[in-house]
Amino acid sequence: MRISSNTIYQWLEEDLPYFDLTTQVLGVGGMQARMSYQCRHPAIACGTEEAAVLVREAGAQIVSMVNSGETISIGQEFFVVEGSFSALNEITKVIQNIFEYASGVATRTQQLVSAAKQVNSAINILTTRKVFPGTKALSIKAILAGGAYPHRLGLSETILLFKQHIDFVGGFAAIEDCVARILAQDCEKQILLEVESAEDLEAVMHLPIHGIQYDKINPDELSVLVAKVRKVNPQLTQLAAGGITLDNAALYAATGVDGLVTTAVYFGKPADVGVRFVKL
Incomplete structure (x- = not known):
């Protein structure tokens, strides 16, 4: 399923209307970092493709990711990216929100489908x-x-x-x-x-x-x-x-x-x- 880039960018604009004030005042934005996401319970992943759009827009690189619909295990690093601390910190919470809400719906759906x-x-x-x-x-x-x-x-x-x-x-x-x-x-x-x-x-x-x-x-x-x-x-x-x-x-x-x-x-x-x- 396709979700337009404009829609995804609007999600980011809600959280980042101008700049990341904390990173700006600390002066650590240019440092290189790796950011990874894990789930604390088994789940059905969803939203990784949309998260990838934000990663590319931020100028960061995807190291590894699962596709939406795949099962992820406890503690599995299912989405890993690298880039400047500034780029990653600007998108981290929006991506986390996408994963938590979409994967929650996907997991409940899979459970109901399986039961029926x-x-x-x-x-x-x-x-x-x-x-x-x-x-x-x-x-x-x-x-x-x-x-x-x-x-x-x-x-x-x-x-x-x-x-x-x-x-x-x-x-x-x-x-x-x-x-x-x-x-x-x-x-x-x-x-x-x-x-x-x-x-x-x-x-x-x-x-x-x-x-x-x-x-x-x-x-x-x-x-x-x-x-x-x-x-x-x-x-x-x-x-x-x-x-x-x-x-x-x-x-x-x-x-x-x-x-x-x-x-x-x-x-x-x-x-x-x-x-x-x-x-x-």
């Missing part, structure tokens, strides 16, 4: 749009590194009718005509409908749509609904959403749905990444 696939090897893990504003590009890269895919990258991508949409077009009693109107206007885009109950499902499972998204339906009830749809309209994609976490991912995966839609991987403890400087 242990009981349903074909299942997809799909992440929502509920990222903290301004972090979307790095968040998407992190979930890809962890083995998931974005559910929707934005409102322009797919047609997904939530409860508020359905209410405003006349409810489930009017949903068949609504779908027909959508197809008459945009036959190319996939249509998904969200349902919250067995009654909702009855109104939509025969329709010429791409899929159904079940919202906050418990795993026992969901298993019954998924099996019913498989008999009536087997080509429909079925997704479980609402409250999917690492703790219950396996239960929802066992229901037979095609995918789990989750926000949980975006929120949690960052990876615990340390940085070490050595004078050359």
Whole structure:
């Protein structure tokens, strides 16, 4: 995945609007140094390619690095660079922030993917749009590194009718005509409908749509609904959403749905990444 250099430089400008005052007053900026990053626990690395952009911009050199998506072990030096102390100290905290937040998301994603696939090897893990504003590009890269895919990258991508949409077009009693109107206007885009109950499902499972998204339906009830749809309209994609976490991912995966839609991987403890400087 590509994140533009301009975006990455903006991350640096937030921390370095002008110059590094501490290094300036100490007069040590011209000294040569090696800077290395290690994680204090096993993790999925993410953001090393973006960190490399900052290293090159600072005029430093990369000694070694792992790729995003690779597993790193405790204490492993997974990103090592050399250059002037000034160049390295200017970028050290931004790089550490990238690693901690992105690798934290990637690691939680990999854990959830692993838990779900242990009981349903074909299942997809799909992440929502509920990222903290301004972090979307790095968040998407992190979930890809962890083995998931974005559910929707934005409102322009797919047609997904939530409860508020359905209410405003006349409810489930009017949903068949609504779908027909959508197809008459945009036959190319996939249509998904969200349902919250067995009654909702009855109104939509025969329709010429791409899929159904079940919202906050418990795993026992969901298993019954998924099996019913498989008999009536087997080509429909079925997704479980609402409250999917690492703790219950396996239960929802066992229901037979095609995918789990989750926000949980975006929120949690960052990876615990340390940085070490050595004078050359």
